[in-house]
Amino acid sequence: MSHADSSEQFVPGSQEPSHRDPSKLRSARWFAPDDLRSFGHRSRLKQMGFDDEDYKDKPMVAILNTWSDLNTCHSHFKERVQDVRRGILQAGGMPVEVPVMSLGEMLMKPTTMLYRNLLAMEVEEVLRCHPIDSAVLMGGCDKTVPAMLMGAISADIPSVFLPAGPMLKARWKQETLGSGSDVWKYWAERSAGNLCDGDWREIENCIGRSAGTCMTMGTASTMACITEAMGMSLPGSACTPAVVAEHSRLAAATGRRAVELAWQDIRPSHVVTEQSIENGIVADLTIGGSTNAIVHLIALAGRIGMQLSLDRFDSISSRVPVLGDLRPGGRFLMEDFYNAGGLGALLNRLRDQLHLECRTVNGMTLGEQIADQEVIDDEVIRPRDNPVSASGGTCVLYGNLAPSGCVIKAGAADPSLLKHRGPALVFDNYAQLKASIDDPDLAVSADTVLILRSAGPLGAPGFPEWGMLPIPKKLL
Numbered sequence: 001m002s003h004a005d006s007s008e009q010f011v012p013g014s015q016e017p018s019h020r021d022p023s024k025l026r027s028a029r030w031f032a033p034d035d036l037r038s039f040g041h042r043s044r045l046k047q048m049g050f051d052d053e054d055y056k057d058k059p060m061v062a063i064l065n066t067w068s069d070l071n072t073c074h075s076h077f078k079e080r081v082q083d084v085r086r087g088i089l090q091a092g093g094m095p096v097e098v099p100v101m102s103l104g105e106m107l108m109k110p111t112t113m114l115y116r117n118l119l120a121m122e123v124e125e126v127l128r129c130h131p132i133d134s135a136v137l138m139g140g141c142d143k144t145v146p147a148m149l150m151g152a153i154s155a156d157i158p159s160v161f162l163p164a165g166p167m168l169k170a171r172w173k174q175e176t177l178g179s180g181s182d183v184w185k186y187w188a189e190r191s192a193g194n195l196c197d198g199d200w201r202e203i204e205n206c207i208g209r210s211a212g213t214c215m216t217m218g219t220a221s222t223m224a225c226i227t228e229a230m231g232m233s234l235p236g237s238a239c240t241p242a243v244v245a246e247h248s249r250l251a252a253a254t255g256r257r258a259v260e261l262a263w264q265d266i267r268p269s270h271v272v273t274e275q276s277i278e279n280g281i282v283a284d285l286t287i288g289g290s291t292n293a294i295v296h297l298i299a300l301a302g303r304i305g306m307q308l309s310l311d312r313f314d315s316i317s318s319r320v321p322v323l324g325d326l327r328p329g330g331r332f333l334m335e336d337f338y339n340a341g342g343l344g345a346l347l348n349r350l351r352d353q354l355h356l357e358c359r360t361v362n363g364m365t366l367g368e369q370i371a372d373q374e375v376i377d378d379e380v381i382r383p384r385d386n387p388v389s390a391s392g393g394t395c396v397l398y399g400n401l402a403p404s405g406c407v408i409k410a411g412a413a414d415p416s417l418l419k420h421r422g423p424a425l426v427f428d429n430y431a432q433l434k435a436s437i438d439d440p441d442l443a444v445s446a447d448t449v450l451i452l453r454s455a456g457p458l459g460a461p462g463f464p465e466w467g468m469l470p471i472p473k474k475l476l
């Protein structure tokens with residue numbers, strides 16, 4: 001079915017209880033027929049202690065959970081899944097929890113990117129092969145977001161994404177610490193001899209203050225914002241911190257909504273369109289999002305047959321102002337963004353840049369969803385007449401080093417670096433860089449351009465995030 005066809009079949013309003021037809025549920029194919037195979041399906045549910053009242057004539061809602069003891073950002077998912085279950089039961093569905101591969105950035109080697117497509121395949125096949133009417137996708141840490149969305153889009157079974165939510169802000173002495181970016185800053189200070197072992201240890205103890213994803217506008221938060229702008233998660237979900245009471249309520253609401261998605265048969269193909277992906281790009285650019293998002297947006301677009309070129313990002317970037325003053329490029333953290341009104345309030349300031357008619361999983365259009373969202377703090381979410389920058393959230397460059405194109409977050413760079421000439425110091429691979437970066441005889445000056453080869457999809461392999469090269473000790 002083409003996406004043009006499927007959008008015409010979007011039927012809001014069919015959630016009226018009188019319109020609910022259990023025989024149309026996908027799971028009815030497993031459980032309803034009076035035949036030997038269905039007998040087996042029903043009797044084995046009963047083996048697990050379920051009765052007719054648990055599943056008969058009810059949507060079976062899968063909770064795809066990426067919890068793992070080795071995923072540092074999803075440690076609350078073991079409890080949070082109970083809130084999702086609560087919501088599904090409230091709305092008259094049958095919750096079934098299905099674990100899927102967890103991709104935690106911090107402990108997986110060589111890189112989670114090597115496994116993004118594996119999780120996408122797993123999600124797609126898990127959804128397709130089971131008696132699942134709709135799904136709640138519980139992800140958050142960087143690659144889990146695009147992977148789960150890619151799988152759900154390809155399976156095209158009603159789905160709603162529940163982001164893990166960012167960590168709370170961290171404090172050290174008088175400083176507010178941001179995960180990711182401040183690690184690099186204080187590592188450089190330590191390497192320069194400006195930070196004693198005791199201070200370094202204190203930072204290690206407090207920089208990850210709670211469960212949740214990195215609280216800067218890194219890849220996880222960027223992808224959560226893109227997901228909400230694309231209409232695949234409930235309003236407010238992108239910024240709600242992982243451990244506040246609102247996150248539990250969001251989880252229950254997401255569970256309730258998943259039941260309605262099953263009855264209404266609202267599938268990803270009704271929500272994810274070329275226009276909604278462009279809304280995701282606008283969101284990415286106005287929050288000064290992670291450049292990693294481009295790789296994932298291109299992959300998501302590919303799942304609906306959309307060719308998304310780097311030039312498209314460049315042209316949208318030229319008209320979208322950066323309004324979110326968020327680290328690592330800006331000043332504030334995700335908790336500040338949440339308290340300032342969150343993504344919906346920011347997008348409401350950019351209505352003219354968005355496809356407001358796009359449908360979302362909550363049944364409203366994006367325009368309706370953000371209409372009453374107000375900015376509470378103009379420092380964090382800037383007004384249109386005082387943006388962080390008028391354009392250029394992400395810029396695309398071409399040249400002899402990148403004939404097919406590369407991307408740069410211009411706003412995060414010192415303006416003096418946007419035009420630069422200097423000697424190049426080339427490392428052939430990561431091992432060579434690691435072995436020689438702190439060599440006191442390294443041929444490096446403040447003007448040197450550091451280049452790391454063999455760091456792409458094939459070379460590393462898997463396209464790890466090695467772009468943040470450490471500053472050579474000699475310069476520190």
Ligand code: FES
Pocket residue numbers: 073104105106140141142212213214218220
């Ligand atoms: Fe999981 Fe940053 S390490 S979101």
